[in-house]
Amino acid sequence: MIPKGGAAFLTPFFGNWAGKDDMTKYFLRDTPLAGLERQMMTPPNFVPRGGGQMILCRFRYRPEDVDCKNCTEYRKKRDALRVCPWLEERAEAGVVTYAVLAFEFYERWIDGPFGDRIRKILSGKEAVTYYNEGHAARLQVYSTYLTTHWKGGDRNHRLAAMYLMTATEALRWWAMPNLFDLWPTALREWRVLHSLSGQEYALYQAARGISQRRRTITVPELCDEDLVDDLTLMLILDALLIDHYGSVVLRLGGTGGKTKCKPY
Template identity: 35%
Template sequence: MYINTFKYTPADVDCKLCTEYVKKFGCTACGCPWMAERIEAGVVDYAEVVRQMFPHDKRLMARLEPLIRDFPGMLWKDERHRQRMEAVKIHLGHSKRRDTPAFFAVMFLFTSDEDIYRRAGNCLCRRGAEFDYARLHEISPHDYTLYIAARGIYTNAGGLTTRDLADAEVVDAAALRMIVNALLIARYGCAALDIHERGRKA
């Protein structure tokens, strides 16, 4: 079995090497086409990747800008969140078929605090995410929002809309941060968990 250990470095993703880069004008792309590779190389900060994910919605950006400004330096809610998710990953083991970015995004949401983990942690199975196993009776609005977001990310149906995310009465600020971070994982994989406040310059 061959294990790929290659990892992009800042030199590999220097913007001047990109086909979208023009010496006189700089980057000419509407959005970075190599964001995943730049995240892996550690040269992307939280602000850049979030703004690229939601570039055309002014109402949502009005809510995201405070999240960007107050970014604590990691995607995790806290250290206990990280420990819970790592423990689940170890417990489930590796499965190439199951371990998609969407599955890890669900895992990120369902381990974000003790209550949601107690209610929905058993949805994280060796064969994938099974949402019918969640215990939703008397669940808090915050946790139910995370549940709906996770289900939508995984099934690509029936989740939260951009309009929902832009509405503070539908998605509270704490849930919004977790959902946005989960969406980063769903798009860019677990490499997104290495995003810090400031990336190193390429």
């Protein structure tokens, strides 16, 4: 006869059974045979659950992986598209650099009246230039918004305009209510616009021209070092590259205005 406290009475023999189905699964726990029992009760081909470790992909593109001859867009020994669709992969492999893209894009202007200044500005330049330390951080905020909300084909010229309009805090503050609608400028903003410096105004005009696909700044003006100084022209040239090639230009790095490599 089992007493009323039967569950408690049987606990030393069967564990904390208490009349329920929660009896311990392992009978040899805390014994030398515990490991063998656990192995016998494991299903065949069982893969233990991971401990949260991260598996890193160590694959890196090599120059031979991104040879144009292997591209589906390659036809009759020439590229079929205006802009290579695999620039990011080629940049990772090291076969595309800032200097390569800049030379390819500005080659048709080198022999013109603007060519001498382009050569001077791009000589030794190996990456995108930022106006100051805060420029890259300001651009990152707007480029994140752009990536999330704009999926169309006009994203490149919007990013190029943002690159110019976030160069200084004054430009960013003025452009914030206008930048994403590109453009026009509300009349109440003209007072702020007129308070910009000459170089900031040149950046504004270049950004407006890129966004509206209009000529808002002329070649003679770009050739005039008093109207457009070297740093401002660097930013404008980089913006044109971003407009043509896209955000991959930004991922080739930044120099903060300093240049150190072979002549252009």
